[in-house]
Amino acid sequence: xxxxxxxxxxxxxxxxxxxxxxxxxxxxxxxxxxxxxxxxxxxxxxxxxxxxxxxxxxxxxxxxxxxxxxxxxxxxxxxxxxxxxxxxxxxxxxxxxxxxxxxxxxxxxxxxxxxxxxxxxxxxxxxxxxxxxxxxxxxxxxxxxxxxxxxxxxxxxxxxxxxxxxxxxxxxxxxxxxxxxxxxxxxxxxxxxxxxxxxxxxxxxxxxxxxxxxxxxxxxxxxxxxxxxxxxxxxxxxxxxxxxxxxxxxxxxxxxxxxxxxxxxxxxxxxxxxxxxxxxxxxxxxxxxxxxxxxxxxxxxxxxxxxxxxxxxxxxxxxxxxxxxxxxxxxx
Numbered sequence: 001x002x003x004x005x006x007x008x009x010x011x012x013x014x015x016x017x018x019x020x021x022x023x024x025x026x027x028x029x030x031x032x033x034x035x036x037x038x039x040x041x042x043x044x045x046x047x048x049x050x051x052x053x054x055x056x057x058x059x060x061x062x063x064x065x066x067x068x069x070x071x072x073x074x075x076x077x078x079x080x081x082x083x084x085x086x087x088x089x090x091x092x093x094x095x096x097x098x099x100x101x102x103x104x105x106x107x108x109x110x111x112x113x114x115x116x117x118x119x120x121x122x123x124x125x126x127x128x129x130x131x132x133x134x135x136x137x138x139x140x141x142x143x144x145x146x147x148x149x150x151x152x153x154x155x156x157x158x159x160x161x162x163x164x165x166x167x168x169x170x171x172x173x174x175x176x177x178x179x180x181x182x183x184x185x186x187x188x189x190x191x192x193x194x195x196x197x198x199x200x201x202x203x204x205x206x207x208x209x210x211x212x213x214x215x216x217x218x219x220x221x222x223x224x225x226x227x228x229x230x231x232x233x234x235x236x237x238x239x240x241x242x243x244x245x246x247x248x249x250x251x252x253x254x255x256x257x258x259x260x261x262x263x264x265x266x267x268x269x270x271x272x273x274x275x276x277x278x279x280x281x282x283x284x285x286x287x288x289x290x291x292x293x294x295x296x297x298x299x300x301x302x303x304x305x306x307x308x309x310x311x312x313x314x315x316x317x318x319x320x321x322x323x324x325x326x327x328x329x330x331x332x
Contacts, residue, residue, distance in 0.1 A: 037245045038204040040292050041238070042196070059195060067236075068194045069144045072152070136274055139236045147190020147202045156186070158201055169204050175212040184209055185223045191246060192231040192239045206246055210253040217253055221260045224250070225267055232271040237296055240271070244299045251310050258310025262318055265307075269322035272300050276323060305329045 048057050055061055062068040073079045079087055150156050157178075161168035187209060190202030210217065231243040247268075251258045261268070279297035280287065293299060304326055308315045316328050 037242060038200050038207065040294075041199060041203065041242065044238075044292070044294075045196075062194065067139065067141050069142060069148070071195070137235060137278075140234050142192055142194060142234050142236060142239065143230065145190045145193055145198070145202075146186050148193060148198050150186055151190075151198060151201065156183075156201075156205075158205060160197060160201070169201060169208060171208070175208055176214075178209065180209065180213060180216045180220050181223065184213070184217070184220050185227055188224055188246070189227040189230070191227070191242055192234060192236075194236075194238070203242060203246070207249060210246075210249050214254060217250070218255070218257055218260060221257060222264075225264045229267045232268065235271070237294070240275070241294050241296060241299055244296075244303050245293065248303055248306050251306050258307065258315070259312040261307065262311050262314055265318045265322055269319065272304065273323045276300050276325065 045059075052058070059068060063070055073084070073087060078084075081087075147156075157172040159170050159172070161170040184206070187202050187205040190198055191206055193199040193202055228243055228247065231239050234240070251261065275296050277297055278300075280295055287295070289295075304319060304323070308319060308329060311318075316331065319326050
């Protein structure tokens with residue numbers, strides 16, 4: 001108890017083990033309580049590294065495939081091409097491959113578009129190519145975010161809280177005094193990042209700003225549509241789950257926010273319709289991972305119910321227009 005009382009009496013400048021007037025040029029505010037969503041992402045990364053020791057699920061492999069943005073060679077930018085010609089030699093370029101439905105009697109044969117599959121006398125001359133995959137759910141490369149640029153440049157008033165309990169942000173100013181029109185879209189744009197510390201700072205920063213925003217959030221809603229749409233269009237399950245959790249928190253963080261999102265359903269709900277039935281069929285098994293809320297189908301269903309509940313009288317008909325299979329959770 002004496003230790004707890006001592007911790008509560010600490011000055012706001014005493015943030016982490018490296019504290020003091022000479023090491024911290026800005027007066028830090030007390031770190032806010034951690035978010036489960038931001039902490040879950042870090043735990044999942046550590047668990048993935050232990051399970052997949054060959055690195056096939058790691059961040060480096062995703063960078064080599066071009067699915068995750070590449071960082072800079074140094075804090076001053078990239079090296080010149082003539083001085084470091086092999087800098088990105090391991091990165092694979094994104095090229096367009098031949099479709100599975102391209103003309104040809106057999107797989108790999110070209111230039112046979114006008115050749116029939118039945119020869120003279122009815123003899124078969126080959127097998128028709130299989131129908132192509134549409135690729136509607138294939139993950140897309142995650143584009144660069146504005147958050148990464150601003151954080152590398154030192155323009156964001158945040159730093160990681162290096163205390164006994166991780167998963168917190170030490171803000172250099174009070175969150176209530178921030179310009180939400182400027183900072184909230186930047187933090188939300190960085191929520192699609194897959195590399196630390198960008199992802200943790202962006203996701204945790206969004207939750208901190210939504211918790212303390214109050215009436216300052218509603219006027220910023222139109223600026224949040226493009227970052228959310230960009231994250232959902234990546235079709236990356238981790239990015240989509242993170243954005244869906246943020247969307248639920250955004251709707252519940254203030255009055256009239258759910259109704260303000262109704263005109264933007266056409267930008268947000270197409271990916272909901274694509275992944276609405278993306279559930280895990282376990283039969284009579286138990287999903288011990290459900291506390292992390294990473295089941296995309298269930299998360300989309302929860303988000304649609306939140307949209308309808310807080311969206312007013314016009315929410316259901318607009319959701320039904322974009323997702324015809326959705327059934328109301330309010331109307332009997």
